Amino acid sequence: MHNIMFFLIMLFIYSTLALISIVFSTIYSKKYIGLISVSHVLGIFTVIFSILNNIIKLNPIINSVTVIFFLATNFVAILALFNFMNIRIKSSCKYIAIIITLIDIISLNFIPSLSVFIHKVLIMSIYIFIGILVLKSNNNNISKKCLGISCIVFPISQIIFEILMISVIDNGFNLDLALYVIQSLACSLFLILITLDNERKDFNKHVNILEEKVKDKDEIINRANEIDKMKMEFLANISHELRTPVNVIFSSIQLVELDLNKNNLSSNRKTLNYLKIMKQNCYRLIKLSNNFIDMSKIEAGFMELNLHNVEIVKVIEDITLSIVPFAEERGINIIFDTEIEEKIIACDVEKIERVMLNLLSNAIKFTPKDGEIEVYMYESDNNLYISVKDNGIGIPKYMQDRIFDRFTQVKDGLLKENEGSGIGLSLVKYLVEMHGGRVILESDMNKGCKFSIILPCNIIKGEDIGNFNDNGIGMKKIEIEFSDL
Known part of the structure; x- marks a missing residue:
């Protein structure tokens, strides 16, 4: 056992x-x-x-x-x-x-x-x-x-x-x-x-x-970021250097134009026409340099919002009505409509101007004669909706996911003269997102585009309404934004 x-x-x-x-x-x-x-x-x-x-x-x-x-x-x-x-x-x-x-x-x-x-x-x-x-x-x-x-x-x-x-x-x-x-x-x-x-x-x-490997990749990423930062600084410097002589040239053009208008001589008409072309292209250079500077600030994280309580319906209405003369020159009808008569929100008026002027200039650029552009506003779920709708050529489906990327352009052989730098819509997206909002695109080829801006209805407590209405929309801003039409 x-x-x-x-x-x-x-x-x-x-x-x-x-x-x-x-x-x-x-x-x-x-x-x-x-x-x-x-x-x-x-x-x-x-x-x-x-x-x-x-x-x-x-x-x-x-x-x-x-x-x-x-x-x-x-x-x-x-x-x-x-x-x-x-x-x-x-x-x-x-x-x-x-x-x-x-x-x-x-x-x-x-x-x-x-x-x-x-x-x-x-x-x-x-x-x-x-x-x-x-x-x-x-x-x-x-x-x-x-x-x-x-x-x-x-x-x-x-x-x-x-x-x-x-x-x-x-x-x-x-x-x-x-x-x-x-x-x-x-x-x-x-x-x-x-x-x-x-x-x-x-x-x-x-x-x-x-x-x-992670360390090596971090070094590569840091190096790439440094190079990218250097590029953006270079572009910003170039833009500043470009804008300075353009402003000098533009001021000289204005003085010559003023002098020729005073003399009112018929022989000066041709000169005035050349001066108009020169001024238009100065505006285009200023717009391009402004866009480069703003994109550089955004990339470097230096772009800041100057928020104030404003009556946004009046702001959008004034911006829309200010571009009517440019639209009428091209035979385009501008319609402004709103479901709300008054709405106070906190926003940066200058940047909202840039956003609206960019969207409206794009709409005019790609809308044919006798076309129509509608700006519509309404409020839903504590969000403000601002839409800019046209009946122009529209944007192809394959381009719609990329249209807000930097340097992206809508390719169309018939509209070659209207192509820009491809920065505007990218800037629009950044500026709207800085406000805590977003931009939505709806488009069908040959039926037009509809850009919808969605902004949160926030306010700054204890602050009075900003006195924006007395300032109005500067004509120079509109001429710069519409310079590539």
Whole structure:
């Protein structure tokens, strides 16, 4: 009964080792862990047949099967250790293992001392050899050193114990088996610890590589941002430099024009026409430089809102009515309609002017003669809606997602003369979004466009309504914005 209990304990230990190894091998796909798992499964069968051998005495078949499982358990464990050391085993070794197994089975019944030699000297010497190789390998890993020591100490202990069993100790089989199980336990434990440590090092190495890649990409992004910032600063400087001589030229043109108008000479009509063309192109250059400066400010994060409480309906109405003369010159009808008579919101009037003038100039630009442009306002869900709708050429579907990108232009061969820099709508989007709003485009080819501005109906508490109405819309602003018509 005592022997059976001992074997059951050994069976439990082997089963636990096998289960741990199998689970571990599913997580870490290492071949040597898989081989150790197989070795422990074979060890379970070795213990089972040892129990049968203990119950049924002197049964040659059970003895032979027990020896087969015992040798298979050791051969697979040795194979796992060689695989761990990255030592390739020649294919001829499997034939040697088969021959050793056959010799062991025969000698078990006829020459027991030879069987003992195979178990306790030959196989244990292989473990000792592996242990020496492990200790000689240049590695400071404590678990690996412990693995090498266990591959030496336990086999030597078994050899010494076998000698003592022959000369001194009687019935030491159970203790002998316990030593072997402890050896298997130690090897499995240290292999698992080594694997975990290697995985940790590989993970840290992988993390370091990723960190280096992220660092490199951050440097590239920072460099790209610096270059982009330099470009925007360059454009801003160029725009300022461009606007200064244009203003000087424009002032000179105005003085000459004023002088010619005073003289009222018919010979000056041609000169006045040339001056008008020059002034128009000065406006276009001023508009272009203003757009570049504003986009540079936005990109650099320097654009700020000057918010005040204003009566927005009056603001939009005045802006719309101020461009009627330009529309009438092209035979276009302007309609202003609103569902609300008065509405106070916090906004930057100057930037709302830029937005509306840009949308209206675009509408006039792409609306044919006898066309119609409608500006409509209403309030819904604490949002103010301002729409600018025309019945012009419209925008193709494939362009509608990109129309608010910088430098994007609607390509149409018939309207080549009306193309701009492609900055205006991008600027509109930025300025509206700075107010916490958004811009929506609805368009069908040859049916026109509808740009809807949605602004939140916020107010600045404790502030009076801004006196915008007395200032009006500067004609120069309109002429600049409509200079490319």
